Amino acid sequence: MSSENLPQSPEQQTRAPRSDGQPSRKPRVAVVFGGRSSEHGISVVTAGAVLRAIDRTKYDVVPIGITTQGRWVLTADEPERMAITERRTPDVGELAESTDGGVVLSVEPANRELLYSEPGAVPKALGEVDVVFPVLHGPYGEDGTLQGLLELSGVPYVGSGVLASAVGQDKEYMKRVFLSFGLPVGPYEVIRPREWELDPAAARKKIIGFAGEHGWPLFIKPARAGSSIGITKVDSADGLDAAVEEARRHDPKILVEALVRGREIECGVLEFEDGPRASVPAEIPSVQSHDFYDFEAKYIDSAPGIVPAPLTGEQSAEVRRLAVDAFDAASCEGLVRADFFLTEDGRFVINEINTMPGFTPISMYPRMWQETGVTYPELVDLLIRAALRRSTGLR
Known part of the structure; x- marks a missing residue:
């Protein structure tokens, strides 16, 4: 140049x-x-x-x-x-x-x-x-x-500072923080790098034992990755090794999650001058051509979400409250997308937060705020203005 x-x-x-x-x-x-x-x-x-x-x-x-x-x-x-x-x-x-x-x-x-x-x-x-x-x-x-x-x-x-960003990226510690603040999370297990590298048979037995307690299928995923990359849905012990190796291509630490039966609900959180507020929630419908809401469904085939989600007024208020609670629990700033399951018995279970959610034109975060009354350009402007207001230092 x-x-x-x-x-x-x-x-x-x-x-x-x-x-x-x-x-x-x-x-x-x-x-x-x-x-x-x-x-x-x-x-x-x-x-x-x-x-x-x-x-x-x-x-x-x-x-x-x-x-x-x-x-x-x-x-x-x-x-x-x-x-x-x-x-x-x-x-x-x-x-x-x-x-x-x-x-x-x-x-x-x-x-x-x-x-x-x-x-x-x-x-x-x-x-x-x-x-x-x-x-x-x-x-x-x-x-x-x-x-x-x-x-x-x-x-x-x-966006969020060092601590909140690290917590938001590591799904294990994210769940630990949520649990410490009384937020409901689904069953999970962690396989650390040394466990798989030094004694894969014992690690395999640990996963199978988890499946015995919570049932198949399981979701094997990298503990510190996003966009549904590296995730495999496993229906039996036969597919475990391949699923673990796929997850480990992206992160040596893996997370094993039990299937939570219910609807997938998302909610955006945005920090205003008077504090964080939640958007109207959205629903991710089941995708017939995909086993779950994976990378292809999100970005390539562009499976459309439903905004706003068809919830009762009470359910909408509850998930918005939980989204802000999750934002505060992890000490987040700026923005977060909080992902939940609405279980068959009517409970909300938080799956994860994203401290820098997808911001593409088809992404759910800007779509939820658009429906709430904040356009994409206004959303970008609000985030920049919030950052300019915030002093640097320990966050």
């Missing part, structure tokens, strides 16, 4: 005069996406939708992609290229403006400078970043690692 094509720093941009005659500038938002996790492509799709929705009259925008190898790069600001096409998700490498240069964010809190560097060249300052909108999903982005870097850098950012 030649220096003349680099984004202008705020000092280089045209500034509108303020009422006191002094120059001012729009807040500068870095949309960070991609990353090293198996959800890389969905993150790019989410970023495209966010870039499309940000009000450019209010904010200056810098799109920053993280490649699957972990390199930060400036990318084209072309949301139309960041969509699923022919059943294939996009990749940051296809959007990078340069295959040589990289972007670095200063970790000095007094200096929020964004730097662009190429091999053998003096790094070029691109100006300060006022807020980061991280739309990464999964490890190395949604799990507190990126949030920790931004805390070190002193840069405000959209």
Whole structure:
């Protein structure tokens, strides 16, 4: 990338005069996406939708992609290229403006400078970043690692802090936190890396014993992954080994969950100035062509959810209350999508929360808020404004 094509720093941009005659500038938002996790492509799709929705009259925008190898790069600001096409998700490498240069964010809190560097060249300052909108999903982005870097850098950012992000990513500890706050969760078991690696027979026996107590089928899933990637529905002991190995391709720690019979209900939580509020809930109907609501059903075949969910007024109020309770229990900030089962006997059981839920045009989180009265552009603006209000420091 030649220096003349680099984004202008705020000092280089045209500034509108303020009422006191002094120059001012729009807040500068870095949309960070991609990353090293198996959800890389969905993150790019989410970023495209966010870039499309940000009000450019209010904010200056810098799109920053993280490649699957972990390199930060400036990318084209072309949301139309960041969509699923022919059943294939996009990749940051296809959007990078340069295959040589990289972007670095200063970790000095007094200096929020964004730097662009190429091999053998003096790094070029691109100006300060006022807020980061991280739309990464999964490890190395949604799990507190990126949030920790931004805390070190002193840069405000959209979404939950380090602790809540880590809890929201690790399904085991998420459930432990919920249980400690009295929230209902379904039966589960954990197989830690050493258990499977050192004594797979004992681990297998542990899973089969769990099935004996709670019945088949079981769901074998990575403990720290999302978008239903790596999950297998297992109907008998015969499929266990293959299911465990599939989950371990994404995370060495796996979660074993019993089937909770009931309807799948989701609810969005958004933080306003006066505190978190819940959206109208949605329902994920059973998908005839899929065993469960897996990655293909969510993003490729686009199985439509029902918004609002056909619930009684009492049920809707209850699930909205539980969603906010889950948000508070995990010390979340900004936004959360809370996923529940409405069991056959009328109880709500929380399955999980997502601290950076899918934000694609077909994702349930923005659809629920649209039905609640908050449009997609308004939703993005509310999240950026909340991040700008929030001071950095321990969160």
